[in-house]
Amino acid sequence: MMGRTIFIDPGRCIGCRACVSACRECDSHRGTSLIHLDLSDEGHSAASLPTVCMHCEDPVAPCAEVCPADAILVTPDGVVQQADPTRCIGCSNCVNACPFGVPVVDTRARLQMKCDLCYDRTAHGLAPMCATVCPTGALFYGTLEELRAERPGVRVADSFAFGDVVLRTGVATVVPADKVDWPVPGGLPVVEVNGVDVP
Amino acid sequence: MSDPQAEARADVSGGIPGEQPAQARAxxxxxxxxxxxxxxxxxxxxxxxxxxxxxxxxxxxxxxxxxxxxxxxxxxxxxxxxxxxxxxxxxxxxxxxxxxxxxxAPASRCLLRQARRGVFFRVRALFSRASLSRARHPLRTAARQRARAETRATARAGGTAQAPAFTAQAPAFTAQAPAFTAQAPAITAQAPAFTAQAPAITAQExxxxxxxxxxxxxxxxxxxxxxxxxxxxxxxxxxxxxxxxxxxxxxxxxxxxxxxxxxxxxxxxxxxxxxxxxxxxxxxxxxxxxxxxxxxxxxxxxxxxxxxxxxxxxxxxxxxxxxxxxxxxxxxxxxxxxxxxxxxxxxxxxxxxxxxxxxxxxxxxxxxxxxxATGMRRAAHPAAPAAQDGAAVLVCRRCEEPIGAASAIEDLRTTMRELDLGFDEWAEYCPRCKRQLRGAAYLTQVKKGYV
Known part of the structure; x- marks a missing residue:
């Protein structure tokens, strides 16, 4: 987990889409929103989940590893940048390899785009656009100490399980105290019953 | 991450700031x-x-x-x-x-395979029976295509009753044929010009x-x-x-x-x-x-x-x-x-x-x-001509939306396995379903009924 990063608390998200609107303001992809807001159990639950790039640390950025054009660079502080437009060939490898479903490809321009933690802002100590406008604190930007100063006793996890593989990320997720010691399930269905995936 | 740009500047090695593609880092x-x-x-x-x-x-x-x-x-x-x-x-x-x-690098090898496949599709399409027939009889083919398009337009407009009218016009179309034939040398003469432009278009497009x-x-x-x-x-x-x-x-x-x-x-x-x-x-x-x-x-x-x-x-x-x-x-x-x-x-x-x-x-x-990128256009994306030419398209295992050309996804899975990314099976789900399944897992296994 990075020192100063985003902490996602899905329990606080009310699905207001303020983050989706604010994301369009980011200078590195002005006019295009790259944060995803999904309803986990539409029709039955009000639960919603905001998804920013998780900036995978170990293994380092699967999207960048499968990039055939070396277009996705990782900064020394662990931020996985969106594809360099002079290198990206729009092959969609990163889109399909990302376990969190983050990158998108503009098929007309043949360019990949993804959340880069608002590097134009975070590089200068400012919070990313989404965390700046989130009214409920579902997206918090800062250090773990700053988060705990606001929310005493909060516990976070920075690893996800996809089948047998555990992925450590730069962005962390808020979890209940009894779930800290094991990775957050990534959602990959591991059992198939009568042709239907069972999580 | 107090001042990443300063860190990047400090981490200059070999004349290039310390950013590296993950292929090198891994x-x-x-x-x-x-x-x-x-x-x-x-x-x-x-x-x-x-x-x-x-x-x-x-x-x-x-x-x-x-x-x-x-x-x-x-x-x-x-x-x-x-x-x-x-x-x-x-x-x-x-x-x-x-x-x-x-x-x-594994991913680049995969790209090369896809590019070769892209070239194969192009060459195959170039020498297909339809393509050769078009090349042999360009005007006849164009006239046939025009007639087909008109028939389709008529059918869409519910105008099957108009068919006799079109039939009546047929001699008029036939009469125009010599005019088309006369234009043929001019069209043929343009071919070298288009061919000459091809590298420029290919380089920039x-x-x-x-x-x-x-x-x-x-x-x-x-x-x-x-x-x-x-x-x-x-x-x-x-x-x-x-x-x-x-x-x-x-x-x-x-x-x-x-x-x-x-x-x-x-x-x-x-x-x-x-x-x-x-x-x-x-x-x-x-x-x-x-x-x-x-x-x-x-x-x-x-x-x-x-x-x-x-x-x-x-x-x-x-x-x-x-x-x-x-x-x-x-x-x-x-x-x-x-x-x-x-x-x-x-x-x-x-x-x-x-x-x-x-x-x-x-x-x-x-x-x-x-x-x-020119090879990639045909190979990877679900909307790519390779897919339209008959190559299989893989659909999401959950929502059945198209993800990409099946061969490209298979290549990606091979690459992921070579890189020890053991969740290659995940590549058969669309990004939206991956996110929804993760949200559902959080809802049912981490913070049950979190709202």
Whole structure:
């Protein structure tokens, strides 16, 4: 987990889409929103989940590893940048390899785009656009100490399980105290019953 | 992450800020920004590195041989241009070495397979029965297609009752046929023009098709300015082309290629003047293009984000220095009667040698890498013609939305397994379903009923 990063608390998200609107303001992809807001159990639950790039640390950025054009660079502080437009060939490898479903490809321009933690802002100590406008604190930007100063006793996890593989990320997720010691399930269905995936 | 840019600046190694593609970080051969040959001290070179070195050495030796033979055993070789020629040999080594290392990474190998498949689809489509039939009877096929389109339009409009009316018009269409036939030679005559445009379209189309017009024009200026300069100077420095005076009094000159006389011209005529000043024209094109991009990099907030001096600005500055010092040589000879020429020539040579040796390691390498996008168009995306041509499209296992060409996804899964990314099965789900399944898992297993 990075020192100063985003902490996602899905329990606080009310699905207001303020983050989706604010994301369009980011200078590195002005006019295009790259944060995803999904309803986990539409029709039955009000639960919603905001998804920013998780900036995978170990293994380092699967999207960048499968990039055939070396277009996705990782900064020394662990931020996985969106594809360099002079290198990206729009092959969609990163889109399909990302376990969190983050990158998108503009098929007309043949360019990949993804959340880069608002590097134009975070590089200068400012919070990313989404965390700046989130009214409920579902997206918090800062250090773990700053988060705990606001929310005493909060516990976070920075690893996800996809089948047998555990992925450590730069962005962390808020979890209940009894779930800290094991990775957050990534959602990959591991059992198939009568042709239907069972999580 | 208090000041990442400061950290990036502090972590400069090999002239490039510390950002590295993950392929290099994950233990694969260093194929990214970092100088490819920089191996950690004490480590034995990897097989990929050795193979790349061998191929690069062979390419360099071949170039040296081509220089010797092309210059008629150095008879036409201009010794004053020796540093340039040596720099091109280093350039050939660097490009070949980096290219081989790039292709040795699992993801790049996969790309090569896809590109080959893309070419296969194109060739197959070109020689398909329908294509050959179109080529044999272009007008008949066009008329048939037009008739089909009209029939479809009629059917859509619910106009089956109008069919007799169209049938009645048929003789009129038939009467037009000779007119079409008369146009055929004109259409055929256009073919070479289209063929000639193809490389230009191919070079630019995948790169800037959806970019703002100013960037497209600036890139064209930069591309053609650089291409013109390369096409003139490389053969000159290799001694492949030479100019010889036909008489001591002048002004007649002969252009010789590999020692063979290609054309004679008057140095004082307009074509002669243009030929001798083509590099000045190239310099103007390059300065216009690179100047625009430099200006944009100073102003555009998107471009400023994550911009790196060594990677993004140095190439532009290098091109501008090369072009300006080149123009100053002409200025010196025309206006200053050769004043300062020797110093300017040295400055120009140093800037050119730097630019050539830098090429394999920085942004210039996209000239070699980027054309892969043309193969990619057919291979990977679900909307790609390859998929439409009949190649299987993989759909999401959950929502059944198309993800991509099945072969491309299979290649990706193979690549992921080679990279020890053990969740390759996940590639068969669309991004939206991945996110929804993760949200559902959080809802049911982590924070049950969290709302």
């Amino acid at each position: 233990g694969a051969p260093p194929a990214g920004d970092a100088p490819a040959g920089a191996l950690p001290a004490g480590d034995a070179p990897s097989p990929a590195s050795l193979r790349a070195s061998s191929v690069a050495t062979a390419v360099s030796l071949l170039l040296v041989l081509a220089i010797v033979l092309g210059s008629r055993v150095l008879r036409n070789f201009d010794a004053a241009l020796l540093p340039y020629a040596v720099a091109t040999v280093f350039l050939a080594f660097g490009v070949a070495y980096r290219y081989m290392l790039w292709l040795s 995948p790169v800037f098709r959806e970019r703002p017009r100013a960037r497209r024009i600036a890139h064209q200026l930069l591309l053609w300015g650089s291409a013109l300069a390369v096409l003139i100077t490389f053969p000159l420095t290799w001694g492949w082309i030479s100019f010889t005076a036909t008489s001591a009094a002048g002004p007649g000159y002969e252009l010789r290629v590999w020692g063979y006389r290609l054309a004679g011209f008057d140095a004082l005529s307009i074509p002669g003047w243009a030929l001798f000043h083509a590099l000045d024209l190239a310099a103007v094109l390059v300065i216009a293009g690179a100047g625009y991009f430099l200006w944009r990099r100073m102003r555009d907030r998107g471009a400023l984000t994550g911009q790196r001096f060594a990677y993004d600005l140095v190439p532009l500055l290098a091109l501008i220095v090369v072009a300006v010092t080149g123009l100053l040589l002409t200025f010196s000879s025309l206006v200053l009667r050769g004043g300062g020429y020797e110093f300017l020539a040295l400055l120009h040579m140093a800037s050119v040698v730097f630019a050539l040796i830098y090429l394999p390691f920085g942004k210039f390498f996209h000239v070699v890498q980027r054309p892969a």
